[in-house]
Amino acid sequence: MxxxxxxxxxxxxxxxxxxxxxxxxxxxxxxHIYFDGNSLGLLSKRAETKAMELLDSWKSHAIDGWTSGDQPWFYLSERLGEMCAPLVGAKHEEVVITGSTTTNLHQLVATFYQPVKDRTKILADELNFPSDIYALKSQLLIHGFDPAEHLIQVKSADGHLLDEEAIITAMTEEVALIVLPSVLYRSGQILNVKRLTMAAHEKGILIGFDLCHSIGAIPHALTDWDVDFAFWCTYKHLNGGPGAVGGLYVNEKHFGMKPGLAGWFGSHKEKQFDMDHTMSPAPDAGAYQIGTPHVLSAAPLLGSLTIFQEIxxxxxxxxxxxxxxxxxxxxxxxxxxxxxxxxxxxxxxxxxxxxxxxxxxxxxxxxxxxxxxxxxxxxxxxxxxxxxxxxxxxxxxxxxxxxxxxxxxxxxxxxxxxxxxxxxx
Missing domain, CATH: 3.90.1150.10 (Aspartate Aminotransferase, domain 1)
Incomplete structure (x- = not known):
C-alpha cells in the first residue's frame, strides 16, 4: 500500500x-465513525428482520413455536451452529450456539479438565481477558486446588504480546489442560493455533481456545488443526447484538464424553422429553448445552450470519x-x-x-x-x-x-x- x-x-x-x-x-x-465493532458490532437490517420474525413466531404460535414456523426454536441452537461452523473451520455437528462465553468455558473446563496424579495444572496467560481467568480459578477451586499454585499464566515481556516459545516451554508434565485466546483482546496479536495445538498434543495435553476476538474477523480451521475445544461470543464481529448467545466447538473425536455440567438441553433431541432422570446426551456438540435456548437473544444471528455466508x-x-x-x-x-x-x-x-x-x-x-x-x-x-x-x-x-x-x-x-x-x- x-x-x-x-x-x-x-x-x-x-x-x-x-x-x-x-x-x-x-x-x-x-x-459518526464507529470503530468499536470489536466490542459490540452494529445492528444489521437482516438481524433486525430475523429478530422481529422470531418475536412474531411467539405471537403467532405461542408454545407451538418450539416445533412450528420457519425457525422452530427447539432446533435453533443447532441451526445457528451449522451456519457458524464455516467461520471456525468445523463440521456442523461440532458447533452449537448456546450459553455465554464464560458459561461455555465453565462447561468445557468442567468436561475436559481431568486432573490425575501430578498432572493437575491449567496453563493460560497473563494477557487473557479477566473473565476467562476467573472461570479457570473457579474450576481449580472446585477441584480443591489452589489457583496460586495450579494456574500457570505465561508472562509477557512487554505487556502487549506473548512469546509462543514461552507458551510451549510451559507445557510441562504437570499441565492437564491449556486455555488460550486465539487473538489477544488488547494488542490484537494472533496466536498460531495450529502450532500450539500440535505442541500440546505432542505432550499429551488437551487444548482449547477463546475465539471472541477472531471469529468473524479471521479464518479458522479448528478441525484440521485438531483443536480439542473452543468457545466465543457473537456480539462483536458477528454482530449478534448486546448479550447475544455464545457458541462452542467440540472436536468430534471427543463426542461421547459426558458433559461436566449436565443440563436437559444437552439431551438427545428424541429423548429429551422422556423426562428420564438418567440423561441421554446428544451425540454431538449439542450435548454441551445446559439450559433452554435464549431464543430472542439468538434470533439476530439468523440474519447477521447470512452476510458472512454470502461474502x-x-x-x-x-x-x-x-x-x-x-x-x-x-x-x-x-x-x-x-x-x-x-x-x-x-x-x-x-x-x-x-x-x-x-x-x-x-x-x-x-x-x-x-x-x-x-x-x-x-x-x-x-x-x-x-x-x-x-x-x-x-x-x-x-x-x-x-x-x-x-x-x-x-x-x-x-x-x-x-x-x-x-x-x-
Missing part, C-alpha cells in the same frame, strides 16, 4: 472496495487487513510527533482486526474522540483500540479518524477531559 496520506487516496480505496455495498446493510449513525471469511479478512494497514500507515505518517506507540503486531499473520495505540493520555484522548463523534475503545492504563470493521467501515472513515486525532493532539483538545476511564471503558 502506497504511503499516500491524502483524503483523495482514501476515497479511491473506497471506490475499489468490493465489500462497500454491505455498508448499507447496517444502521450507522449519521456523522466468505477470506474476503472479509482481506479488507480488514487493508483497513488496519492503512490506519497504521496514517498513524506513522501523521501522528509521529505526538507520542503514539503502535503496540499491535505489524505482520498480516500476527495482526487481528484492530489496532492498539499506546499513549499516556489515552483516556482523555478517547473522550476527545467521542466528543468529535468517533467511537474508540479505551483499555487501561494507556491503550486505545480502534477497530475498522470490514463489513461497514470505510477507508475514508479511517482517514477522518486519524485526521481528528491529529487535531486533538495539535490543539491539545484532550486536556479538556480527565485522563481516567468512565465506569464502562
Amino acid at each position: 502506497t504511503r499516500d496520506v491524502t483524503k483523495k487516496y482514501a476515497l479511491t480505496l473506497d471506490k475499489q472496495d468490493e465489500l462497500h455495498s454491505y455498508r448499507k446493510e447496517f444502521y450507522i449513525q449519521p456523522d 466468505g471469511i477470506e474476503r472479509i479478512r482481506k479488507k480488514s487487513l487493508q483497513l488496519t494497514a492503512y490506519m497504521m500507515m496514517l498513524v506513522e505518517e501523521r501522528l509521529g510527533e505526538f507520542g503514539f506507540q503502535i503496540a499491535n503486531p505489524y505482520g498480516d499473520t500476527q495482526r487481528g482486526a484492530h489496532i492498539f495505540l499506546q499513549h499516556r493520555e489515552a483516556a482523555s484522548i478517547c473522550k476527545a474522540l467521542k466528543n468529535m463523534n468517533v467511537v474508540p475503545d479505551f483499555r487501561a492504563p494507556s491503550g486505545i483500540r480502534l477497530a475498522p470493521v470490514a463489513l461497514y467501515n470505510t477507508f475514508s472513515e479511517v482517514w477522518d479518524c486519524v485526521d481528528k486525532l491529529h487535531t486533538i493532539m495539535d490543539k491539545e483538545l484532550y486536556r479538556k477531559f480527565t485522563n481516567t476511564r468512565d465506569v464502562i471503558a
